Amino acid sequence: MTTVGTGDDYSALRAMVVQFLAGNTSRDLRYPLEGELLRLFGEDQDTPASRMLDRLAQYTPGNLPYLYRDEEMVEHFQRFLGWLDRHIAEQAAVIGPVVAED
Secondary structure, eight states, rough: OBOOOTBBBOHHHHHHHHHTTTTTOOOHHHHHHHHHHHHHOOOOOHHHHHHHHHHHHOTTTTTTTSSSHHHHHHHHHHHHHHHHHHHHHHHHHHHHHHHHHO
């Protein structure tokens, strides 16, 4: 899922989100997931991606007090995955016609 002309490859991020939703909440997944969010959306302000970064910073598996619970993070990631799929489609729609005209 690379958007032609931007160099942004969303497939790695999407695969990590799917792994998280499948129950992999390990640090080995969370750190690269956070890094990929920063790489792709680090400059964004008040978007679903920036909010996911904030939530990841407040999450540790195991339902610790004062942090996001596991169930809450799954719900947030489900919504984020829907947004990411729409974002990928929008990027492809915007870039697709420009590439076709060249």
